[in-house]
Amino acid sequence: MLELHFAMPIMSLTAIISAGVMTLNWFMYQTADGVRQWMFSMQLMALTCLLLIGISYQPEAVTFVALTCLFASFYFFVNGTEKFFKLPHSHTVWIIIAVVYFALVSWFSFVDSNRAMRYIASYSLVTISMGLSIRTLMVCTPSHHQRPSLSRWGFLVACLSVFAVLSIHLLTLDVKSQPAVLTSLTTSQVLVIAATVCLPIILCVAFSLLCGAQQLEKMALLAQKNKQASLLKGRFLTMLSHELRTPLNAIVGHADMLKRIPREPQKHAQLCDVISEAAHSLSDLANQVLLQAKGEQVGAQLKPVNLPEQARSVFELLLPLSKNKGLELKLRIDERLEELYFLTDKESLLLILKNLMSNGIKYTEHGEVILSVNLQEPQRKGDSLERRVQFSVSDTGIGLSQNALDYIFEPFASTQLEHNISNSAGFGLSLSKQLVENLGGELTVCSEVKQGTVFSFSLQLNSCDIPATQKAADENKAQQIALSTSSILVVEDNLLNQEVLKHYLQDTKMYCEYVRSLTDATDAIKAETFDVILLDMHLPDGHGLEWWQNLQGHFEPAQAPTVIALTGDADEEAQQKYLQHGITYCLEKPISGAILLSVLEHVGTAHTTQINPLQLLDEQVVAHLNKQFDSQFLNTKLMYLADTFDYEFAQLQGLADIQAIEQLEVKLQTLIQECIDLGLKALAQALVETKDAVRAKQVIDWRALHHYAKQNALALQNYQKQFCAVRNI
Incomplete structure (x- = not known):
């Protein structure tokens, strides 16, 4: 062991340098698997070399610590190699190795101090580690490394070099401690010393080559994937162009045929069916493109x-x-x-x-x-x-x-x-x-x-259970005025879309006025009263939502028209924003006539609640509230009641969507009690029936129930104003 003692100080220096280089590698390649374990391995190897300097005069406890660090160093060496090459780590093998190794090292350190046996135990540990690392290198799947490269050969040579140098040390093992004299060393001993000193550097270079090669491989794969994605998107745009032009050609061609063919109802109906089918195909394609481009999951509507x-x-x-x-x-x-x-x-x-x-x-x-x-x-x-x-x-x-x-x-x-x-x-x-x-x-x-x-x-x-119609929705419809008595303001800048809406509304006997800008809409509202506003959200002179937010403050809550947004926004978040800021419904373009008429029948108007508020309210409770609270305080509280219902019903629908039935029932019960305390007897009854329907797993029309709640809130607010006016006379 003469040459080993002589080489240890220099080997400690090279091990420290290698540990520093591997630490830098870890900072550079933190995302690469196994690099952190290799860094730990080199750091522990440097610590081992420092502890083994002057092994002849060190106590057995320090020697044992050094051999423990050596075990940890090669454990991390193998573990890092397995992680790098994506192979599972064998815990059982290392438990067996640890038990045998520490049994030998402990015995020959504290019971029978024998340097040769300690060296043999260490040599066996290193040999097994190198064998496991070479096996990992050979077994790794081709998908991670497509062909043999310089980095892989370098790692193989490094493992074999460690094995060869330590084997030479074992063959030339001298159990007697002899002083190291430089002039007495033979050529073979000098070569062994040089090889020993270079071992940490050889391992460090091998690790660095592997990390660099993996990084280059990732960059090459990324470039290939980007190129493939570019080709796929180019092909997609080509197909998209074809898919858009095909139904458009059908629509234009059949519309021209429809214009040229004389009065043949059956033929006209066939041509219209083709045009309708092509339009629906375009709509379906647009929805799929927008959903896919959005790249995120859309909330399920159960x-x-x-x-x-x-x-x-x-x-x-x-x-x-x-x-x-x-x-x-x-x-x-x-x-x-x-x-x-x-x-x-x-x-x-x-x-x-x-x-x-x-x-x-x-x-x-x-x-x-x-x-x-x-x-x-x-x-x-x-x-x-x-x-x-x-x-x-x-x-x-x-x-x-x-x-x-x-x-x-x-x-x-x-x-x-x-x-x-x-x-x-x-x-x-x-x-x-x-x-x-x-x-x-x-x-x-x-x-x-x-x-x-x-x-x-x-x-x-x-x-x-089989879906059942909600009684609350039926009561809501019963309290709505007939469509024939409603007036509608249509705010739509596109003349073709106006014509479509005129076609849908012409048989309803409703009074309709059509404008093309927000400025004209404002003038129309100042000139007369409208029950419903069909509002395009994107107009030449502004955004529909901003216009309505600025305008709705000028209405008394009971006289405010019901606003239905006509929007091409497929973004559910944008539609939720509309609903939270005073818009009652959102209809996506292209507008379906059947859906539009159904919504108009369902929505009703705010002044519906003024027909007979006593059907909705409990007079005694309202009178008691006026005795208990100051009228100004109560008026202020009721002013924000409709907005409070917006928040409450958003929570109810959210709980229903995620099937949180227990929390939904608790929330409904709380809301029922609040309605009873405010004298909203009809809404409280509707909520009780809704709670029963939830237990029976029936479908709930939350939007209809929400609108019914706002009608009740407006009725209470108006009745409170009348109550205060009568009391002050």
Whole structure:
């Protein structure tokens, strides 16, 4: 061990330098796996060398500490190597090594002090560590390192060098302690010393090469992925252009045919159907593009849904498409599902099934496309019964290669350029996967080339009762005035959109006035009173929301018109902002005539509550409140009651959306008591019935109930003003 003693001070210096370099590497490559463990390894190796300087006169306790640091150093060495090459760490092997190693080191340090046996134990530890590291290097999967590189060969050489140098030390082991004289060293001893001194540097260089090579590989993969994404987006834009122009061409062409063909009602109806279908296709495409571009999950709107009904609606929608291609479209539904209703997001589920089935039809030239809906065994969770429903869409089409399966769910990816992006693998699958995950499932695919493809997913759903109409909504409708007596102000700058709205409203016998700017709208409101304002949110002279916020303060709460936003904003957050700042409803463009008329029937106007407020209020409670509180204080409190209901009902709907039934019932009970204390007897009764409906798992029209609550609040406010006026006479 003569040359080892002589080399130890210099080796300590090189180990300290190597530890510093590895610390810098860790700062540079913190995201790389294993670098931190390698840094610890080099730091502990430097500490070991410092403790072993002058080993001949050091006490056994310090020697034991040095050998413990040596064990920790090579443990981190192997652990870092395994992490770097993505292999699992073997804890059992290291527990066995630790038990044997520390048993030998403890015995030959404190019981039988034997330097040679301590060296043999250390040599065995290092040999096993180098063997495990070389094994990790050889076993690592090609996906992490595609081809042999300089860094891998460098690491292999470093491990073999450590093993070789320590083997030479073992073969030349001299148990007698002899003083080290430089002039007495042979050439072989000098070479061994040089190799020993260089060991930390060799390991440090090997680590640095691996880190640098991995960083270069990541950069190359990132550049390749960016290039592929750029190509996919370019192809997507090409397909998008085609998909936009195709229905637009159909709309323009059929509109021209409609104008040229003389009075043929049947032919006109057919042409109008084509135009309507093309327009809906454009709308559907726009919705999917916006959802996908948004890149985030959309909150699920849970509603009672009969799954067989939804499956049949998609089946009937796509049946003509399959017949045109000569394909057989089949529907297989579990009979047990026929009478069941489940709480799920109806719109998302329909879009998923439509995308998967139309995708199968487009990629199948001969054979069949099958939609299957199966019920699995139910599971009880608390008071509710959860059932898992399996959906699958299979076809006998061209199938997908393994390479295509790797990126089939990537945005903008498509296996064939000519296929429709809104319904094919180019676009719909990415959105479908996102929507399935939002519903708590996972979309999977199984396919073979020329053998067909099967897409499947399963959802854990809560069963519910058949939807029932809320009595509160019925009472709300009963108190609304007839549409024929309402007046509407339409604020829309686009003349074509005005014509569409005129067409929808012409048979309602409502008085309608149309303006094209916010300035004209302000003048119209000053000239006469309107019950409803249909307000486009983006106008040439300003934003509709800002205009209404500035204007609504000039109205008495009972006389304020009901504002319905006509918006193209697909952003749910923007629509929520509208609803929180005085807008009653948001209708997305393109506007459906049926939905518009339904909303107008449902909304009513603020002065409805003035017909007979005594039907809504408890006179005795109101009188008691006026005795208990100062009238000015009570008027101020009631002034903000409608705004308070905005917050309260937003909380109620939020709890309902996340199915927090217990918290929802507690919140409803609190609100019921508040209504009773304020004399809002009709609203309190409606809330009691709502609470019963929640327990019965019936669907709740929260928007209608919210509007009914605001009507009651306005009725109470108006009645309070009348009460105070009479008392002051």
